[in-house]
Amino acid sequence: MLGAIIGDIAGSKYEFNNVRTEDFKLMGAGCSFTDDTICTVAVAEAAMSDLDYAAHLQAWCRKYPHPMGGYGGRFSKWIRMDRPEPYGSYGNGAPMRCSATGWIFTTEEEVQQQARESARVTHNHKMGLLGAELVATGIFKMRHGAGKEAAAEGVEAAFGWLPEYRPFSNPFSETTMNAVPVAVSCFLASNSFEDAVRKAILVGGDSDTIGAITGSLAEAFYGIPDDLRAKALSFLPEDILAVYDRFQKAIKA
Numbered sequence: 001m002l003g004a005i006i007g008d009i010a011g012s013k014y015e016f017n018n019v020r021t022e023d024f025k026l027m028g029a030g031c032s033f034t035d036d037t038i039c040t041v042a043v044a045e046a047a048m049s050d051l052d053y054a055a056h057l058q059a060w061c062r063k064y065p066h067p068m069g070g071y072g073g074r075f076s077k078w079i080r081m082d083r084p085e086p087y088g089s090y091g092n093g094a095p096m097r098c099s100a101t102g103w104i105f106t107t108e109e110e111v112q113q114q115a116r117e118s119a120r121v122t123h124n125h126k127m128g129l130l131g132a133e134l135v136a137t138g139i140f141k142m143r144h145g146a147g148k149e150a151a152a153e154g155v156e157a158a159f160g161w162l163p164e165y166r167p168f169s170n171p172f173s174e175t176t177m178n179a180v181p182v183a184v185s186c187f188l189a190s191n192s193f194e195d196a197v198r199k200a201i202l203v204g205g206d207s208d209t210i211g212a213i214t215g216s217l218a219e220a221f222y223g224i225p226d227d228l229r230a231k232a233l234s235f236l237p238e239d240i241l242a243v244y245d246r247f248q249k250a251i252k253a
């Protein structure tokens, strides 16, 4: 969960203005948490309570109606609906918000089912569901000791490609079919948590979301260094910190 938040904060100011140099400060001035963090927190809270992903997503997004970068067009409308219905999205929102399911649930089957449920309330296109399932499954397997290759399992078969990491190579795209293979490629090429997140920003494209997905995977494999953890928490308001605390306790229980 915090891995996603760190990737989101780090990528926030590069979402619409991609980084052009390898020499940039991670989570520097002008960065903020964005919709990726808010939705990640909402999914975490739902996963720890009543599993009503739609209700928690709506409540959190209504509470934070104007995050840096804003919400996607159809998702903004969905947030305000009285009877929210999924809208067939294959956007990258599904894999970017699912990370907590890979930690909260205790069997692979449950993780896969709940990752899909967390996506289904909006992103019920098969690519959206699959993107969330693959990311959460990779997280689940790596936190239980699997190697890095667990993050790549099924990705090429699902999306038809798995690129080699190359900096400044990814065009702007908000699809799951772009975000998951690209994020996995950044993670596979990395040698530390920080290196993974830096590569996710350097690769280009929808930086906060590629950052969130890459950070989710990297957290499960490397863990998060204390300095980055402290820095990320300093960006977050009380209510988000409260969910993070509860999440930490839940996964240690």
Ligand SMILES: [Mg+2]
Binding pocket: 034, 035, 036, 068, 069, 208, 209
């Ligand atoms: Mg965002």
